[in-house]
Amino acid sequence: MRRTRLQVIAAGVAATAFFFVLGGPRLAASAAEKPIVIGASISETGAYADSGKLALQGYQLWVKQRNAAGGLLGRQIELKTYDDASDPATAVRLYQRLIDQDHVDLIVGPYSSAVTASVANVAQQHHMPMISPEVASTAPFERGLTEIFQGIQIASDYVEGPIAIAKEKGFKTIAVTGEDTLFPRSVVAGVDDLAKKMGMTVVFNQLYPHNASDYSSIVEKMKQSNPDIVIAASYLPDSVGLLRAMKQANFAPKLVYEGVGPTELSFGTQNGKDADGVMGTGNWSAELKTQGNASFVKAFTSTFGHPPDYHAAANYASLEVLGEAVKRVGSLDSAKLRDQLATLTMPTVMGTYKVDPKTGIQQGYKSLVLQWVNGKQFVIYPKALAQQPPSLPFVSWSTR
Amino acid sequence: MHAALIGQLTIDGLLVGGVYALSALGLNVIFGVMRIVNLAHGEFVIGAALLSAVLFERWHANLFVVLPLAFVLAFGLGALIQRAFLRRLPEDLASAEATSLLMTFGLSYFFVGAWLTFFSGNFRSVPYLTGAWTLGPFSIAQARLAAFVASGIIAVLLALLLRYTALGRSIRATSQNVQGALACGVDVERVRTLSFALGTAIAAASGCLLILIFTVNPETGANVTLASFAVIALGGLGNYAGTLVGAAVIGLAVSFTGYFATAQVAQAAPYVLFILVLLLRPAGILGKSGA
Numbered sequence: 001m002r003r004t005r006l007q008v009i010a011a012g013v014a015a016t017a018f019f020f021v022l023g024g025p026r027l028a029a030s031a032a033e034k035p036i037v038i039g040a041s042i043s044e045t046g047a048y049a050d051s052g053k054l055a056l057q058g059y060q061l062w063v064k065q066r067n068a069a070g071g072l073l074g075r076q077i078e079l080k081t082y083d084d085a086s087d088p089a090t091a092v093r094l095y096q097r098l099i100d101q102d103h104v105d106l107i108v109g110p111y112s113s114a115v116t117a118s119v120a121n122v123a124q125q126h127h128m129p130m131i132s133p134e135v136a137s138t139a140p141f142e143r144g145l146t147e148i149f150q151g152i153q154i155a156s157d158y159v160e161g162p163i164a165i166a167k168e169k170g171f172k173t174i175a176v177t178g179e180d181t182l183f184p185r186s187v188v189a190g191v192d193d194l195a196k197k198m199g200m201t202v203v204f205n206q207l208y209p210h211n212a213s214d215y216s217s218i219v220e221k222m223k224q225s226n227p228d229i230v231i232a233a234s235y236l237p238d239s240v241g242l243l244r245a246m247k248q249a250n251f252a253p254k255l256v257y258e259g260v261g262p263t264e265l266s267f268g269t270q271n272g273k274d275a276d277g278v279m280g281t282g283n284w285s286a287e288l289k290t291q292g293n294a295s296f297v298k299a300f301t302s303t304f305g306h307p308p309d310y311h312a313a314a315n316y317a318s319l320e321v322l323g324e325a326v327k328r329v330g331s332l333d334s335a336k337l338r339d340q341l342a343t344l345t346m347p348t349v350m351g352t353y354k355v356d357p358k359t360g361i362q363q364g365y366k367s368l369v370l371q372w373v374n375g376k377q378f379v380i381y382p383k384a385l386a387q388q389p390p391s392l393p394f395v396s397w398s399t400r
Numbered sequence: 401m402h403a404a405l406i407g408q409l410t411i412d413g414l415l416v417g418g419v420y421a422l423s424a425l426g427l428n429v430i431f432g433v434m435r436i437v438n439l440a441h442g443e444f445v446i447g448a449a450l451l452s453a454v455l456f457e458r459w460h461a462n463l464f465v466v467l468p469l470a471f472v473l474a475f476g477l478g479a480l481i482q483r484a485f486l487r488r489l490p491e492d493l494a495s496a497e498a499t500s501l502l503m504t505f506g507l508s509y510f511f512v513g514a515w516l517t518f519f520s521g522n523f524r525s526v527p528y529l530t531g532a533w534t535l536g537p538f539s540i541a542q543a544r545l546a547a548f549v550a551s552g553i554i555a556v557l558l559a560l561l562l563r564y565t566a567l568g569r570s571i572r573a574t575s576q577n578v579q580g581a582l583a584c585g586v587d588v589e590r591v592r593t594l595s596f597a598l599g600t601a602i603a604a605a606s607g608c609l610l611i612l613i614f615t616v617n618p619e620t621g622a623n624v625t626l627a628s629f630a631v632i633a634l635g636g637l638g639n640y641a642g643t644l645v646g647a648a649v650i651g652l653a654v655s656f657t658g659y660f661a662t663a664q665v666a667q668a669a670p671y672v673l674f675i676l677v678l679l680l681r682p683a684g685i686l687g688k689s690g691a
Binding site: 028044048049050115180206207208209211212213214215216217218220221225236237238241244247248249265268269271272274397 | 405408409412416432457497516521522523524526528530531532534539540542543544551613614617618620623654655656657658659662663664666667
């Protein structure tokens with residue numbers, strides 16, 4: 001018994017020594033060309049887990065590709081991420097840790113507007129410029145912060161597309177609905193003025209609460225107002241619920257627009273053939289003819305075994321921008337990088353990156369109106385990027 | 401036109417009420433026998449709902465396969481929970497009620513976390529029977545009708561079980577008087593286990609039907625629990641026939657307030673009714689006062 005223990009200890013000492021002998025020189029060698037570390041927190045668990053994972057994979061793919069092509073400034077790149085569990089307070093602590101303890105060289109934004117808004121203060125305090133791909137709200141940019149840059153489209157111009165399309169088709173009356181929370185409310189806020197400008201009338205305007213489960217009553221009310229088009233500022237669950245209630249009430253206006261819900265692929269799986277004809281506003285599409293988009297989609301799909309979504313694309317594009325900024329500056333100097341990110345104009349998979357140098361608000365990326373046709377999403381607006389013209393009117397439920 | 405509209409709202413309300421009724425029946429069986437206010441009830445409903453959504457996504461699994469499967473799984477899970485946790489609660493009534501409340505509250509958190517892990521936070525629904533039949537001026541949603549009919553069948557089976565089988569007699573005896581049941585040789589522990597298992601299984605069945613109508617994620621279970629409680633409060637705790645009436649009232653209230661007021665009012669309607677009934681008729685609409 002005693003002998004055995006001695007043997008174990010001896011073996012342990014030998015093994016440790018062995019590792020030191022082997023590993024020592026290697027550690028010393030790698031210190032000379034330490035990788036550039038990019039830090040971020042991502043919601044890998046919690047309410048945003050699914051989208052957060054895709055966002056993270058967008059980052060991962062760019063790092064992988066960049067390293068294969070020789071890295072940045074002749075150094076390899078390492079991505080250091082933590083899980084913030086979709087919680088802003090946790091994310092703030094994690095970014096502090098990334099900067100103070102892990103001494104990362106660069107940071108990039110986390111997932112969701114709320115988390116980004118909190119983390120932006122940390123970036124500001126440490127003078128670390130941060131490009132943020134997951135913040136559609138402009139609120140964090142209106143606080144005089146100088147270190148954050150929006151890597152995705154702003155939310156407020158969403159309804160312009162569907163109303164322009166409706167105007168072109170000669171549709172006159174609009175029923176407006178949406179979830180009664182901050183983002184959808186800001187989306188529909190502009191509808192009244194826009195309709196007036198276009199010579200159209202809003203015949204119904206009422207929102208439904210967050211987490212509503214039964215949409216039959218609100219759909220019945222919309223049906224009674226007999227509109228040409230329905231504009232709903234919806235997320236995924238409510239866009240599915242509304243559409244289903246519309247089918248059940250046999251209510252088929254000439255144009256159906258449902259906010260951001262229809263841009264998610266599971267809108268198609270959850271609605272099957274009923275999704276056909278529904279429009280939504282998206283930030284990106286696999287079919288988009290932006291620079292490098294086709295090869296991005298291919299590489300992403302073969303790396304992760306599933307196609308990317310706009311989260312993945314926006315995160316990938318943000319690292320494209322950061323990489324280009326580092327290349328142009330030629331070092332990791334934060335102040336120079338900040339100025340570069342503020343003034344840089346460059347093509348990415350999302351479109352043309354360009355921000356307002358004062359606020360960091362995105363100006364280059366344009367929202368796209370997507371439409372489901374035969375079980376697939378197509379870009380139908382703006383015309384310059386459209387894959388095909390809008391398919392209208394919305395087909396009545398009984399003739400599908 | 402107006403009459404047609406009122407008819408349509410009535411149809412919508414009653415059909416949804418059918419699904420509320422089934423979920424509430426499960427809760428009522430558990431309360432009747434065990435005097436346990438099961439705050440984790442909605443989690444069983446949602447768990448089954450998400451399971452059937454996932455099975456549909458993967459293999460287009462039909463409701464007739466998923467519902468019995470969920471029923472059996474939930475029955476086992478319910479029995480396990482009763483054996484492992486609830487049976488160990490203190491016997492004296494006053495503290496038992498408080499502890500059971502805390503315990504089921506804890507269980508509900510556990511299951512929300514478990515479902516988030518299994519099913520992720522995504523909202524899900526099942527694109528099955530999404531159409532509607534037109535009947536004169538009315539449109540009758542296929543999913544709602546199917547859910548209503550299936551709920552009705554399960555409710556009838558439950559009624560037959562309670563009325564005509566030995567187990568049903570034991571359940572009713574235990575609900576009415578534990579001491580009396582014990583004196584007549586009823587194995588009360590076994591009845592409790594089976595009741596909790598049965599209540600959980602019925603919750604799961606209602607979840608499989610609910611997903612035909614609603615879109616849910618793991619965090620919506622509390623809404624289901626609350627709606628089921630509102631139904632039971634209206635119908636009377638432990639009163640099975642009252643549950644059906646309560647469910648119809650809630651369904652109609654939601655449907656009509658949703659149309660004539662706003663969706664926000666409709667969402668509050670079950671709870672306003674719940675409070676009114678507790679204040680004015682604490683034994684439920686059909687209950688005798690002081691019962």
